Amino acid sequence: MKERVVSGMRPTGQLHLGHYHGAIKNWVRMQHELDCLFFVADWHALTTHYDNPQQLAENTWDMIIDWLAAGVDPEKASIFIQSRVPEHAELHLLLSMVTPLAWLERVPTYKDQIEKLKDKDLTTYGFLGYPLLQAADVLVYRATQVPVGEDQAPHIEMMREIARRFNYFYGREPGFEEKVAAAVKKLSGKDGKRFVELRSQFQTTGSAEARTEALALIAAAGSLGAQDRERLQGHLDGTGRSILTEPATVLTETPKLPGLDGGKMSKSYGNTIMLREQPADVAAKVKKMPTDPARVRRTDAGNPENCPVWQFHKIYSDAPTREWVVKGCTTAGIGCIECKQPVIDGIVREITPMHERAMQYIAKPQLVREIAEAGSARARAVATETMREVREVMGIAAA
Incomplete structure (x- = not known):
């Protein structure tokens, strides 16, 4: 009956500030309050990059190192790799027997991703079925909460519908x-x-x-x-036995941290600050950030709301500093380089301990693998119990 959280990320290698403020910071908080399982979604990576798996293993370990460096504690949360728990795939297969095809085709991100990734051949079952694999990732642990951004909420609602449909068919046990x-x-x-x-x-x-x-x-x-x-x-x-738990959607308050160019922070756009960034590189990148277009000259007044740097101030600066920025920008009392310095200081202050912890784990690769193996074993113990009951109610339990 304990509240349980499950969340995962595709392995894309080292993480940036967008990952940290969008997800990892929330994970670090939740691990002290709830039973948490955080996994590397390596099978999901193959749904769109099936033709280029060369970096998958390296990206997996880089991402786990950054999770650890950012404060995810393997003593408080289970850190594991999706493919090390084959029960995910088994439940995915069994759920595919009862999930209507139309449910998968109506997922909003399906057509959106096909449109965005036109250079990829995504006419595969793996891509069509990835929301069902996501459902298995969560339902196999009977998670009660799934933290997501608003764009992912439809996926969680589909998980709930799948669990409800499964329980309707198989929860009405004899007697x-x-x-x-x-x-x-x-x-x-x-x-x-x-x-x-x-x-x-x-x-x-x-x-x-x-x-x-x-x-x-x-x-x-x-x-x-x-x-x-x-x-x-x-x-x-008023239902039957609940074999699979319907997880609740927990919308995360994702801070609006843009990329260095004002767009979405993404490695593919080259507008990121990585969690292991060197202080000198942080300073160089922030100093090159575009500012309010109205401030052509130092003496021109501006509007912080029109400046990407202001979004960083909202996260990294205290109230007095933000007041200083607003007054200085709107009156041309400060220049853009002056305005950027508190942001540089705040970012360096935040990521320096992460960088130091990452170096410790990089020096001990076997420790990182042991953490993943231990987390995978803990996760599999939970998943195994769920699958024992799933097989039983579906009539495929071992004799």
């Missing part, structure tokens, strides 16, 4: 009512009676408080096994 009654009897007399009352209240009035209290009774009952907990929750909600 369900009798097994529910037996599970209720395993509760103490007082708790069993209270659960029945709360279930009736929730079913008749839709009381969220009643459902929450009933779930708490299930969670606190040490006499119940995992399957009985699932049966009672399914009975509470």
Whole structure:
């Protein structure tokens, strides 16, 4: 019943500030509060780069090093590689038996990516089916939360629909009512009676408080096994047994950190600052950033909202500094080079410890591999239990 978070990234090599503020910073926070699993989505990388896998392994290790350098703690979160947990692929296959083709074709990013990657032949099942593989990545761990940006929210909603459809087909096990009654009897007399009352209240009035209290009774009952907990929750909600959990969409507040040219930060655009960037290179890159076009001369007044540097100030500068920037820019009291210095200082201050930690891991490649192997083993233990039940309800359990 513990809240669990699953998130992953395609291995593209070393990470930049956009990755950090868009995802990794949030991971570092969540690992102290929830059961977190973070994975390298190497199979997903092959859905668009199947013809050029040469850098895949190197990119994988570079990305894990940057996760560790940025503060993801392998003692608090499981860091693993997708392809080391074959249960992802097995669940993907089994889900493909019940997922309507139209569900995959309607995913907004499908046609969008085909349009953007015109130089690639993406008329493959791997590309069409990648949202289903994403669903398997999450559902195999019965994750309760998936942190995503708003553009990825439709993917999570599809995961929920797939889990719901699967549970509808396979959660109605023979003798369900009798097994529910037996599970209720395993509760103490007082708790069993209270659960029945709360279930009736929730079913008749839709009381969220009643459902929450009933779930708490299930969670606190040490006499119940995992399957009985699932049966009672399914009975509470008026469904069958919940084999796959419907994950909640957790929209992340992604700071608007543009690339150095004001567009989206991306290595393919050459407008990034990497987490391992040297201080001198940070300074050189920021000093070359474009500013408000209205400031042609030093004496011209400007508007910070028209300047990409201002977006960096929102993240790296404190309130007094931002006030100084607004006043200085709008009155031409400061020049653009002066305006950029606090940003340079803030970025260097943030990434210097990351760079130092990265160097430590680079010097110990075997340690990085051991971390990934240990994380993959922990992840596989969870996935194996899910797949045992999936196989059982689908009639393909081992004799």
